[in-house]
Amino acid sequence: MPEPATSQPDVIVIGGGLHGCSAALHLSLRGAKVLVVEKDYIGRHASGVNAGGVRQLGRHVAEVPLSVASMALWHRIAELVDDDCGFESHGQIKVAETEAELDQGRARVAQLNALGFTHEEVADRAELRRLVPAIADHCVGAVVSRRDGAAIPYRTTFAFKRKAESLGARFAEGAAVTRVARSGTRWRVETADGGRFEAPVLVNCAGAWAGRIAAQLGEPVPLEVIAPMLMITARMPPFLKPVVGATGRTLSFKQFPNGTVLIGGGLLGRAVPDENRTELDYAKMSVNARTVWDLFPNMRGATIVRAWAGIEGRMPDDIPVIGPSGTEAGVFHAFGFSAHGFQLGPIVGRILADLITDQTTDLPIDAFRIQRFRQTAVAA
Ligand SMILES: Cc1cc2nc3c(=O)[nH]c(=O)nc-3n(C[C@H](O)[C@H](O)[C@H](O)COP(=O)(O)OP(=O)(O)OC[C@H]3O[C@@H](n4cnc5c(N)ncnc54)[C@H](O)[C@@H]3O)c2cc1C
Numbered sequence: 001m002p003e004p005a006t007s008q009p010d011v012i013v014i015g016g017g018l019h020g021c022s023a024a025l026h027l028s029l030r031g032a033k034v035l036v037v038e039k040d041y042i043g044r045h046a047s048g049v050n051a052g053g054v055r056q057l058g059r060h061v062a063e064v065p066l067s068v069a070s071m072a073l074w075h076r077i078a079e080l081v082d083d084d085c086g087f088e089s090h091g092q093i094k095v096a097e098t099e100a101e102l103d104q105g106r107a108r109v110a111q112l113n114a115l116g117f118t119h120e121e122v123a124d125r126a127e128l129r130r131l132v133p134a135i136a137d138h139c140v141g142a143v144v145s146r147r148d149g150a151a152i153p154y155r156t157t158f159a160f161k162r163k164a165e166s167l168g169a170r171f172a173e174g175a176a177v178t179r180v181a182r183s184g185t186r187w188r189v190e191t192a193d194g195g196r197f198e199a200p201v202l203v204n205c206a207g208a209w210a211g212r213i214a215a216q217l218g219e220p221v222p223l224e225v226i227a228p229m230l231m232i233t234a235r236m237p238p239f240l241k242p243v244v245g246a247t248g249r250t251l252s253f254k255q256f257p258n259g260t261v262l263i264g265g266g267l268l269g270r271a272v273p274d275e276n277r278t279e280l281d282y283a284k285m286s287v288n289a290r291t292v293w294d295l296f297p298n299m300r301g302a303t304i305v306r307a308w309a310g311i312e313g314r315m316p317d318d319i320p321v322i323g324p325s326g327t328e329a330g331v332f333h334a335f336g337f338s339a340h341g342f343q344l345g346p347i348v349g350r351i352l353a354d355l356i357t358d359q360t361t362d363l364p365i366d367a368f369r370i371q372r373f374r375q376t377a378v379a380a
Pocket of ligand 1 (some may be wrong): 014015016017018019020037038039041042043046047048049050051052053054055176177178180205206207208209210227228229230252261263307310311312334335336337338339340341342343346357378
């Protein structure tokens with residue numbers, strides 16, 4: 001049986017991905033005693049194996065205020081976690097291959113401007129070529145978010161863990177939560193290896209498995225377990241600084257400083273969450289490769305050296321659940337980041353700390369209420 005990680009934690013966080021570690025950090029900064037319970041090891045799942053894209057570009061409108069606030073934290077990330085997390089800001093770009101796609105981009109930028117957001121802008125053909133000299137001739141322009149960038153996922157998650165730990169947070173790894181139950185005014189958490197922990201506040205950051213915790217709390221959600229895939233090439237001569245996506249096709253494309261090129265964008269393999277396993281779909285990966293072939297002629301001789309997938313939770317409306325439980329006092333959720341939660345990690349931990357310590361937050365989180373699924377879950 002593991003040693004109780006803190007004798008009397010104020011908060012138990014289930015899940016040691018970026019969101020759980022960020023919650024632990026922000027709560028520790030406010031003096032709360034936090035215990036994170038992780039079934040495998042910190043950063044084992046989506047937070048450690050993702051593409052590292054730090055993107056405001058193309059966000060669901062409900063996510064934009066959170067994404068903008070998170071980006072401010074990313075640009076000072078070393079002040080928060082004593083590590084730059086490998087964060088580099090060379091912008092993110094969504095390429096338009098046709099005039100119709102560029103018109104979509106113009107409409108999107110106008111929509112954001114009307115809401116008071118100016119981080120996305122339209123780039124014409126010449127500006128696109130200045131930013132991405134290797135782009136194929138047929139591309140007509142792009143939407144650009146210049147302060148966006150990318151970071152190293154596992155290093156980031158671990159930096160949040162390490163900083164939280166230095167402030168007193170404790171981490172129980174290899175401890176799968178099997179049961180959560182109310183015990184008077186406290187929450188009792190039981191783990192598969194015989195651990196028993198109690199605290200007045202419980203936070204559900206269990207990623208693709210978070211629906212199981214929510215169901216135990218009487219609020220089932222239609223969380224789909226997905227397996228986004230990535231592949232990486234052998235080293236290429238340097239040709240690209242920003243992260244590049246496409247308007248009409250699935251793509252996330254970036255070159256690391258060591259020359260390797262990461263190709264992804266959300267095409268899915270198959271997840272086997274009970275076995276911590278994924279299966280790749282090679283036919284879909286060839287679609288991804290074809291997109292790269294079309295948009296970057298210099299990649300036609302590239303060699304793919306490795307491919308993998310991570311396990312992630314997706315909600316039907318593609319935006320996460322963030323906020324208090326709809327059924328139980330003292331419970332908070334942050335899960336279902338639908339394959340774009342890495343960039344939001346720094347701010348979501350702060351929001352959870354706001355909600356837990358101040359009972360409110362200055363960021364708009366109504367759209368992320370778990371109660372929005374009540375009807376669907378009842379019907380299901
Ligand atoms: C291949 C891939 C590429 C991606 N690319 C990007 C990107 O470029 N940009 C971006 O913003 N986002 C990206 N994402 C999404 C991003 O990685 C996730 O949204 C984010 O990491 C989710 O973090 P999390 O902490 O909620 O979940 P996770 O990192 O999955 O952490 C949840 C943790 O909870 C633990 N857990 C679950 N159940 C229990 C239990 N019962 N007891 C104890 N522990 C439990 C799990 O073991 C896990 O470690 C990508 C995802 C994938 C898979």
